[in-house]
Amino acid sequence: MGLLFxxxxxxxxxxxxxxxxxxxxxxxxxxxxxxxxxxxxxxxxAVMAPAVAAEPRMGASIIRLFFHDCxxxxxxxxxxxxxxxxxxxxxxxxxxxxxxxxxxxIDTIKTRVEAACKATVSCADIVALAARDAVNLLSGPTWxxxxxxxxxxxASQSAANANLPGPGSSAASLVAAFAAKGLSARAMTALSGxxxxxxxxxxxxxxxxxxxxxxxxxxxxxxxxxxxxxxGDGNLAPFxxxxxxxxxxxxxxxxxxxxxxxxxxxxxxxxxxxxxxVRKYSGNAKIFAGDFAKAMVKMGGLLPAAGTxxxxxxxxxxxx
Numbered sequence: 001m002g003l004l005f006x007x008x009x010x011x012x013x014x015x016x017x018x019x020x021x022x023x024x025x026x027x028x029x030x031x032x033x034x035x036x037x038x039x040x041x042x043x044x045x046a047v048m049a050p051a052v053a054a055e056p057r058m059g060a061s062i063i064r065l066f067f068h069d070c071x072x073x074x075x076x077x078x079x080x081x082x083x084x085x086x087x088x089x090x091x092x093x094x095x096x097x098x099x100x101x102x103x104x105x106i107d108t109i110k111t112r113v114e115a116a117c118k119a120t121v122s123c124a125d126i127v128a129l130a131a132r133d134a135v136n137l138l139s140g141p142t143w144x145x146x147x148x149x150x151x152x153x154x155a156s157q158s159a160a161n162a163n164l165p166g167p168g169s170s171a172a173s174l175v176a177a178f179a180a181k182g183l184s185a186r187a188m189t190a191l192s193g194x195x196x197x198x199x200x201x202x203x204x205x206x207x208x209x210x211x212x213x214x215x216x217x218x219x220x221x222x223x224x225x226x227x228x229x230x231x232g233d234g235n236l237a238p239f240x241x242x243x244x245x246x247x248x249x250x251x252x253x254x255x256x257x258x259x260x261x262x263x264x265x266x267x268x269x270x271x272x273x274x275x276x277x278v279r280k281y282s283g284n285a286k287i288f289a290g291d292f293a294k295a296m297v298k299m300g301g302l303l304p305a306a307g308t309x310x311x312x313x314x315x316x317x318x319x320x
Contacts (some may be wrong), residue, residue, distance in 0.1 A: 028146035060198030093160030140247025150310035
């Protein structure tokens with residue numbers, strides 16, 4: 001009995017040492033804060049609801065913030081970090097600069113969460129919950145969010161530039177990029193449906209509306225009115241000009257009608273492997289909503305690599 005106890009003690013001690021040297025990722029759980037911060041979800045919702053009501057576009061921005069966080073070294077809130085003397089962060093990466101928004105909303109949520117549950121809830125978990133609420137507040141589905149993420153102590157602009165798909169991506173490159181994260185082609189097509197809300201800069205769709213043949217002529221002409229061939233890079237247009245502030249399946253209806261705004265959007269319906277799924281989503285909003293929720297949970301499970309220094313940040317913009 002004494003020998004058995006000694007072996008168990010040794011194994012437990014070894015595991016604890018490893019968790020100090022190489023941070024251990026506990027399994028995410030929807031009940032992670034049930035005792036430590038029971039009002040967390042209501043606090044997040046209380047900030048998100050007026051923010052989205054005041055500016056529906058902010059809902060789309062928070063969804064995008066979550067995606068751009070998770071796709072770079074896992075869902076670790078690294079995108080929220082400001083640059084420091086020791087690293088250049090992700091905020092000014094090509095896909096994020098003058099594009100990703102919502103940092104102030106996350107700051108507000110974090111301040112209220114800290115007041116209720118000091119040094120307990122990670123910024124990464126706040127972003128995950130805020131993204132779920134953003135979808136739902138725009139009339140989209142809801143789901144239970146597994147929690148228990150930790151915040152990275154560093155960020156990498158080069159990693160963001162290397163990992164975030166661009167507006168000119170082909171269908172094959174999108175499938176490959178998502179597969180590299182353990183996400184299926186179906187999940188990629190479902191998650192792309194987040195473009196049923198939000199606005200995009202002229203810079204990112206100019207090439208499509210002036211130079212691509214697989215585009216509805218009336219749609220292209222309408223977009224050209226606010227996106228000239230030269231200048232106006234920052235001029236905005238909605239991804240979905242039918243119901244721009246409603247999270248529905250209109251994105252896919254638009255693709256079938258060759259009204260995808262960016263090249264990477266229309267690639268999902270252009271004679272390739274995802275055509276059938278796009279048609280299915282365009283005709284069945286319920287299937288899309290279910291697949292989208294599942295894909296968001298799957299993507300939200302992407303965690304930093306073992307050995308990544310993590311913590312629960314007190315200020316989402318800087319390491320403790």
